[in-house]
Every structure is written in C-alpha cells, then in structure tokens.
Amino acid sequence: MGPTNIALVQLYQADMALRAAQGRLEAATKNVRIQERRVRDLEQKHSGQLQALKEQQTQAAQLELDIKTRDARIERLRGQQQAAKNNKEYQAFLIEINTEKVDRSKAEEQALKIMEQVERGLVEVKELATHMEGEKVKSQTMKDQMGDTVAALQAEIDGLRPARDAAAAAVSPKALMAFERLADRFEGEAMSALSKPDRRREEYVCTACMMDLVTDVYNKLHARDELIFCPSCHRILYIPDELPPEAAVNKKKPPREKPAGDVPAATTRRQESAADVLKSMTPDEPEDGEKSEQGHG
Ligand SMILES: [Zn+2]
Structure with missing residues (x-):
C-alpha cells in the first residue's frame, strides 16, 4: 500500500486501541454514572416539590390575609349596622355582612384545603430528602470504591492518546x-x-x-x-x-514467460500432484483394461 493508506491503518489501529480503553472505562463506571443520574433525578424532584410547596404556602398566606381583611370589614359593617337610622338601612348592612360571611367561609375552606396540602407536602419533601441523602452516600461510596480502577483505566487511556495523536499527525489533512x-x-x-x-x-x-x-x-x-x-x-x-x-494474487494462469524461481515451484507441485493421481490410478487401469478386453475376446 502507499504511504497514505499505511498511515491510515496505523491511525486506525491506534484509534481503535484508544476507543477500546475508553470503552472499558465507560463500562467500569457505568453503575456509578447510573447512580449519579439517580441522585440528579431525585434532586430535581426534590427542588420541584420545594417549589410547589412554596407556591402553596404563598397561596395560603394570601388566603389568610383575605380572611383577616373580611373579618375587619364585617366588624366595620356591624358597627355601621348598629348605627343604622332605620330598618331599611339596617337590612342593607345585614345583606352586606352576610355576603362577606359567605365569601369568608369560602376563603377559609380553600385555605384549609391548601394547608392540608402543605402539611402533606412537608412530609413528602422530608421523606424525599432522606431518600436523596441515602442515594448520595451510596453514590460516593461507589465512587470511592471505584477510585483505583478508574485511575488505572484513565492512565491506560492517557498512555494510548499520544500514539493516536502522532498517528493522526502523520495522515494528510484530507485523508484525516x-x-x-x-x-x-x-x-x-x-x-x-x-x-x-x-x-x-x-x-x-x-x-x-x-x-x-x-x-x-x-x-x-x-x-x-x-x-x-x-x-x-x-x-x-x-x-x-x-x-x-x-x-x-492468483497464480492459476502462469504467465507465458515469467522469470525462473516462481514458476518451477508451481510446476513441480503440479507435476507432483499429477503423478500422484496417475500413481493411484495405474494399478487398477491395466487390470480393468485386460478384463474388458478378455470379455470382448
Ligand atoms: Zn463495506
């Protein structure tokens, strides 16, 4: 082969050796990476839960404020009701108070529901945090145990890289x-x-x-x-x-006039095999021939 293809084959071999070493490192660290991903997923879930909890708490606080505001308004309306000049005015305040009371109880109901959600959420977040910490410890233990293996595999990769780089440098940019x-x-x-x-x-x-x-x-x-x-x-x-x-390259059709050296060997071999065939046939042939001749005669 020409220099380009020779350099490419060298690059190919160096590259495959490097890739194989990288593959071994990847295989060895696969479980650690799976564990790391598990921890990341849990962290994501945990922060999502925290976020939801925060929103619920904000909502609950707003409802509390709403209830307080309505209480104050009801109080004020009661005062105005007491000072009503006539029955018509008194009844009007009564309607307004009752409307406020209905809205207040609606808000209270909603607040209770959300507070329940918050309580449940707090328990869930706490449980998830404990689970997450456990998985983190497991992940660290795995990494610690893998330390030596990973270092050895990484050293192997680092050792193979220069040869790959040198082989790549020897290939023309276009071929590379x-x-x-x-x-x-x-x-x-x-x-x-x-x-x-x-x-x-x-x-x-x-x-x-x-x-x-x-x-x-x-x-x-x-x-x-x-x-x-x-x-x-x-x-x-x-x-x-x-x-x-x-x-x-096929030598089946021997060239008409090839220099000595190659041809005789092939010829000899052919003669030998031809002789073998003859040898194996000779003992039988005359007998058969005689027999058949005798039969005819
Ligand atoms: Zn092909």
Whole structure:
C-alpha cells in the first residue's frame, strides 16, 4: 500500500486501541454514572416539590390575609349596622355582612384545603430528602470504591492518546477528515480490511459489510496511494497483513514467460500432484483394461 493508506491503518489501529480503553472505562463506571443520574433525578424532584410547596404556602398566606381583611370589614359593617337610622338601612348592612360571611367561609375552606396540602407536602419533601441523602452516600461510596480502577483505566487511556495523536499527525489533512467523519459514523470503525474468502478465486469482499468488491481493488490498493472506499458501506478499504500479494494474487494462469524461481515451484507441485493421481490410478487401469478386453475376446 502507499504511504497514505499505511498511515491510515496505523491511525486506525491506534484509534481503535484508544476507543477500546475508553470503552472499558465507560463500562467500569457505568453503575456509578447510573447512580449519579439517580441522585440528579431525585434532586430535581426534590427542588420541584420545594417549589410547589412554596407556591402553596404563598397561596395560603394570601388566603389568610383575605380572611383577616373580611373579618375587619364585617366588624366595620356591624358597627355601621348598629348605627343604622332605620330598618331599611339596617337590612342593607345585614345583606352586606352576610355576603362577606359567605365569601369568608369560602376563603377559609380553600385555605384549609391548601394547608392540608402543605402539611402533606412537608412530609413528602422530608421523606424525599432522606431518600436523596441515602442515594448520595451510596453514590460516593461507589465512587470511592471505584477510585483505583478508574485511575488505572484513565492512565491506560492517557498512555494510548499520544500514539493516536502522532498517528493522526502523520495522515494528510484530507485523508484525516475522511477518516474522522467515518470514525464518528461507525463508532471508530472507519476502515475495513479486504478479505479473500476463497483461496483459489481472485475475489475480494469488504469484511465490514461482506459486500463483493471489484477484482482490481487489491492491485489498486497495493500499487497506488489513494483512498478506496467500499461502495456499499463507504468505509476506507485496506489490505490486512494476512493478505500479502503472494496470498492475494492468483497464480492459476502462469504467465507465458515469467522469470525462473516462481514458476518451477508451481510446476513441480503440479507435476507432483499429477503423478500422484496417475500413481493411484495405474494399478487398477491395466487390470480393468485386460478384463474388458478378455470379455470382448
Ligand atoms: Zn463495506
């Protein structure tokens, strides 16, 4: 492969190693994070309850004030009623007093209802606060216990990052951009190795999506320095170490005039196998032939 693809494969490997270490840290701290979220949810619920309680208390205070105001008005009307000059005036004050009394009892009823709500709310808030404190302690205990593991995993990540950064620096900006985009999309799996499923056939597949690839993909990757994307999954294709040209390129059709070295070995092998076949057939053939000839004769 060309330098660009070699640098990309190095980046890919360093990136995957870093991602794997990050994944281990995430897996190890998963329960702690779940616990932290539980605490956050409880805190949110608690502050919501406090807020509701505050509003109810404000409402209750307003109703108390309303009742007091009406009491004072009723008192004043009673005084005016006592000083009424005639029965008609007296009756008018009476109606006004009764109206105030009806409104006052309505307000009182409402205030009682809200005070009940406030009392219930206070108990609930207290219970929730206790529960929340318990979960907070649990969360801290988990974090304390995880401390060493997290530190070790974090150290591993910190140790892998420079190699990843160096590998990224060795890739051209354009190729790096393509790589990063694909890595984001495929959780790091930006590249895909070629594979040759059948040793005897010069056919290649993308190992990520198992899509068949055109035959010259190997030669292109081997000989040129350009990015080749899988037409199906769009990952950047590369030649893995286990697929060197001697394993990848078909030798079925021996070139007409190839320099010595390669051809004789293949020829010998073929001759050997041909001889084996002959050997295995020779003992039977003459007998069969004789028999059949005898039969005919
Ligand atoms: Zn693919």
